[in-house]
Amino acid sequence: MALIDLANPTRFLAFSARALPWLIAVTVILLLVGLQQSVMAPDDYQQGATVKIMFIHVPNAWLSMFVWGVMSIAALGTLVWRHPLADVAAKAAAPLGAAFTFLALVTGSLWGRPMWGTYWEWDARLTSVLILFLMYLGLMVLWRAVEDPSRAARAAAILTLVGAINLPIIKFSVDWWNTLHQGASVLRMGGPTLDRSYLIPLLIMAIAFSLLFITLHIAAMRNEILRRRVRSLQLLQASRQPT
Amino acid sequence: MSFAMLGPYAAFIVWSYAIVTVVVLALIGWVVSDYRRQQAILRDLDAKGITRRSGREAA
Numbered sequence: 001m002a003l004i005d006l007a008n009p010t011r012f013l014a015f016s017a018r019a020l021p022w023l024i025a026v027t028v029i030l031l032l033v034g035l036q037q038s039v040m041a042p043d044d045y046q047q048g049a050t051v052k053i054m055f056i057h058v059p060n061a062w063l064s065m066f067v068w069g070v071m072s073i074a075a076l077g078t079l080v081w082r083h084p085l086a087d088v089a090a091k092a093a094a095p096l097g098a099a100f101t102f103l104a105l106v107t108g109s110l111w112g113r114p115m116w117g118t119y120w121e122w123d124a125r126l127t128s129v130l131i132l133f134l135m136y137l138g139l140m141v142l143w144r145a146v147e148d149p150s151r152a153a154r155a156a157a158i159l160t161l162v163g164a165i166n167l168p169i170i171k172f173s174v175d176w177w178n179t180l181h182q183g184a185s186v187l188r189m190g191g192p193t194l195d196r197s198y199l200i201p202l203l204i205m206a207i208a209f210s211l212l213f214i215t216l217h218i219a220a221m222r223n224e225i226l227r228r229r230v231r232s233l234q235l236l237q238a239s240r241q242p243t
Numbered sequence: 244m245s246f247a248m249l250g251p252y253a254a255f256i257v258w259s260y261a262i263v264t265v266v267v268l269a270l271i272g273w274v275v276s277d278y279r280r281q282q283a284i285l286r287d288l289d290a291k292g293i294t295r296r297s298g299r300e301a302a
Contacts, residue, residue: 049249053259060263095273099266107259114252212267219274226281229295230288237293 007084009225016218023215030208037201044198053111055201058186059209061104064132065167067097067213071139072164075157085221087153088228090160091143092220096213098136105129116180124173125181128166135163149228 038055071093077086108126109119120126139156146152174183185193192199249256288294 043250048252049256050252052249052256056259056263096270099270103263103266106262110255110259110262114255216270216274219278223274223277223281226278226285230281230284233285233288233293233295237288237291240293 009084009088012085013222013225016222020215020218023211023218027208027211027215030204030211034201034205034208037204041201042197047115050111050114051198053107054198055205057104057107057111058202059206060100060107061129062206063209063213064097064101064104064129065170066210067093067100068132068136068160068164068167070217071097071160072167075160078153078157079161085225087149087157088221088224089217090153090156092224093217094136094139094143096216096220098133098140100209100213101129101133101136105133112180121180123179123181124177125170125179128170128173132163132166132170135159135166139163149231 034055038052041052041055043049044051071090074083074086074090074093077083078090105126108129112121113119139159142156142159143152146155171184173179174181186199186202194202246253246257
């Protein structure tokens with residue numbers, strides 16, 4: 001099956017029904033392996049056991065930006081190609097992105113208190129991620145507020161593309177400004193600075209959480225397709241009722 | 244691994260993992276319950292004879 005064939009919602013439903021059980025199985029296995037590796041990772045010489053928070057904070061922080069990236073590609077699909085699944089993909093991703101961003105903020109805060117002596121600091125990295133979280137919430141409100149689905153899709157797509165400006169700001173905030181948050185230690189020029197005993201569990205957890213997102217996203221897209229079918233059938237039912 | 248082995252900041256570590264677990268389980272629960280709700284509405288509409296054109300053709 002060519003990838004373009006999945007543009008048809010009915011074909012997407014059939015394909016995803018076959019793919020989901022495999023995705024769930026691989027995600028669960030990787031999450032269990034990642035958690036086991038995280039628990040077994042040695043204490044850091046400076047941070048002690050609090051370094052274990054990194055194994056859940058970093059994957060959520062990575063996903064907070066990755067999900068907006070996925071939504072930005074979907075926004076292009078809505079505005080440029082009018083792809084039938086583009087708005088479905090973006091709308092289904094938004095609550096997941098909001099949840100991962102919330103988790104990045106909360107776990108970062110719980111890591112920051114023992115390491116920095118404060119739960120929160122209005123520095124460039126933390127503030128730009130908080131703005132990302134508020135943008136996710138704003139998009140979800142927008143989809144609910146605009147009744148006409150095609151108008152809502154276009155408005156949300158434009159807002160998503162405008163919001164994508166925040167992604168490089170988040171990524172490079174630690175380089176551009178003097179922040180309390182540490183600089184990049186994995187995705188950086190010159191390779192990761194993390195020791196293998198931390199890097200391997202972190203990469204496993206990052207892949208596991210990415211698969212968790214893909215699995216939940218496909219399931220949420222299926223729900224959104226069904227919701228749109230329900231809406232069109234309810235409109236059909238209303239049109240048949242005698243006035 | 245015991246709570247004491249996590250050192251003086253054990254509560255911060257345990258809370259972090261607990262909150263992530265709760266939110267991930269909530270996301271899974273939301274997706275599953277939403278699917279069941281949409282399927283139930285579709286079944287109800289189908290029982291009333293309100294079906295998609297492609298569904299009628301197939302029937």
